[in-house]
Amino acid sequence: MKRFAARWAGMILLALMSFSALAQTSEEDMLRRRAAEKCAQFNNYVSLIGKKTGKNGKAIPVETRMFYREAALKLFIANGNSYTEYVGSEERTIAGVMMQTTSVNRPNQKPKSTLMKTYLLNLANLRYSDVVITSTDVSNIKVSSLRKIDEDTYVCTCYFNQTFIGYRDGIPVYKDRTSKYVKCYVYLESTEDGLEYIIRLGDVYATDTERL
Amino acid sequence: MKNIRWGFILLALTLSCPLGQAQVIPGGELDGIFYKSRVALVDEFMDLFNFTELRAGEDTSSLDGKRLHLLNLFNKERFQSAKDTAFLQALSFVDRVLEDSVHLTIADSSWLSRAHCVGKYEGRDVPVYLTLKIQEWEPELYSWIISKAEGEVLTLAPPVYSRRFSIDPVEHDIRFMALSRITSSDRKAILNYAPAGWRPDETSVFFSLVHEGALTLEYVETLEFEFGQVPGYVFTIRYFDREESTNSGWLIDEWKEVDL
Numbered sequence A: 001m002k003r004f005a006a007r008w009a010g011m012i013l014l015a016l017m018s019f020s021a022l023a024q025t026s027e028e029d030m031l032r033r034r035a036a037e038k039c040a041q042f043n044n045y046v047s048l049i050g051k052k053t054g055k056n057g058k059a060i061p062v063e064t065r066m067f068y069r070e071a072a073l074k075l076f077i078a079n080g081n082s083y084t085e086y087v088g089s090e091e092r093t094i095a096g097v098m099m100q101t102t103s104v105n106r107p108n109q110k111p112k113s114t115l116m117k118t119y120l121l122n123l124a125n126l127r128y129s130d131v132v133i134t135s136t137d138v139s140n141i142k143v144s145s146l147r148k149i150d151e152d153t154y155v156c157t158c159y160f161n162q163t164f165i166g167y168r169d170g171i172p173v174y175k176d177r178t179s180k181y182v183k184c185y186v187y188l189e190s191t192e193d194g195l196e197y198i199i200r201l202g203d204v205y206a207t208d209t210e211r212l
Numbered sequence B: 001m002k003n004i005r006w007g008f009i010l011l012a013l014t015l016s017c018p019l020g021q022a023q024v025i026p027g028g029e030l031d032g033i034f035y036k037s038r039v040a041l042v043d044e045f046m047d048l049f050n051f052t053e054l055r056a057g058e059d060t061s062s063l064d065g066k067r068l069h070l071l072n073l074f075n076k077e078r079f080q081s082a083k084d085t086a087f088l089q090a091l092s093f094v095d096r097v098l099e100d101s102v103h104l105t106i107a108d109s110s111w112l113s114r115a116h117c118v119g120k121y122e123g124r125d126v127p128v129y130l131t132l133k134i135q136e137w138e139p140e141l142y143s144w145i146i147s148k149a150e151g152e153v154l155t156l157a158p159p160v161y162s163r164r165f166s167i168d169p170v171e172h173d174i175r176f177m178a179l180s181r182i183t184s185s186d187r188k189a190i191l192n193y194a195p196a197g198w199r200p201d202e203t204s205v206f207f208s209l210v211h212e213g214a215l216t217l218e219y220v221e222t223l224e225f226e227f228g229q230v231p232g233y234v235f236t237i238r239y240f241d242r243e244e245s246t247n248s249g250w251l252i253d254e255w256k257e258v259d260l
Helices: A002-020 A025-050 A062-073 A116-124 B002-016 B033-037 B042-049 B063-071 B085-099 B178-182 B187-193 B202-211
Strands: A083-087 A090-094 A098-103 A112-115 A130-135 A147-150 A153-168 A171-191 A194-210 B111-121 B124-138 B141-150 B215-227 B233-240 B249-257
Touching: A025 A062, A025 A116, A025 A130, A025 A153, A025 A171, A025 A194, A062 A116, A098 A116, A112 A116, A147 B141, B042 B249, B063 B085, B085 B233, B085 B249, B124 B215, B141 B202, B178 B187, B202 B215
Parallel strands: A098 A194
Antiparallel strands: A083 A090, A098 A112, A130 A153, A147 A153, A153 A171, A171 A194, B111 B124, B111 B215, B124 B141, B215 B233, B233 B249
């Protein structure tokens, strides 16, 4: 029991020392890389959600795409849903994660803001015979510095590009390239395995350039 | 003059034909030279400015190497030739940065953001210009704050300034009954009832209108950042979304000398 308590105390002390020294390069670099990996995970799901045809040429059921949608939403704060927090005695509702898209081809047009839940649902239901989405490799995702916003909470921004090609009967009919900025939250949380850094994705700002 | 010409030639070479890769390769827009050289994040701009990040193949061991590195952070469309006043001024600016070892940090109070926003007021789109600055709440804990707001809708300008809108000199005898009317049916002309020449503080009006739910901000149309850390200069960066170019992202688009 003593050894167990000592191990827990040691882990807590180590985590606190690590977090208080977040400004040190190696710790911050590790967390920034993890944020990039979380974005890469999201990008992987996005390509799976859009994909309509498997390698064998068979149609991928919508239920499969919805499964990946649910998995993708779990990467976001509150699973992409709105949530309530208390600031003193005041109740405050935080809207679900949003995606705002502006078009480079139509700069005077109002940006389109959509709940991430809705964006992914729309992606799964696009009327193309197939959709191919490719993204910047995780090693090339750009990540800003981590900035403290609260006790044990930090934020950073990840940037990457994504290309989208929509096919009808094997012929590409639409293509665009999107630049995406994703806000990432880094929390220190108490889990079953002790204190851990948790990464969650937040709002996304995107600019798209239509090609076809 | 010879050095300046050489610097411009090198700059032009660097910006138009980067690092020997003259054609776009498949997937290049995701991971290639144009993606990597885009200054996508403001943090990235600061790291490049501070020399804590270098572009692939750059050699900043010499003074000219350092100059070129900083010149690559400018919007090259501002330069026409080696004799161009803008280019010569940029060189002076760059030399000042190097002489004073200027270092940009988020914590500096001498940088700010200007956001041209589109707001919604009484069902119509209205422009609102916000100036935001970084405030440090405690060590290493920062947030943006709105330090200034400007816009026609915030001036509360009446449709007309006229003596017809006035509180009669005997109104006090009937306990200023007119106040009810001027704050309801005459509310748009309320500034007529202020002291001559008095104008409201637009920032205070902004906070009041938002607090009352009368004004919302829909989106940011354009964004720029202004820096005052270089002694004797103020410079502005703007975002340039250029495809197939190594001169894209957050770039210095304006720089001017100021009195110290």
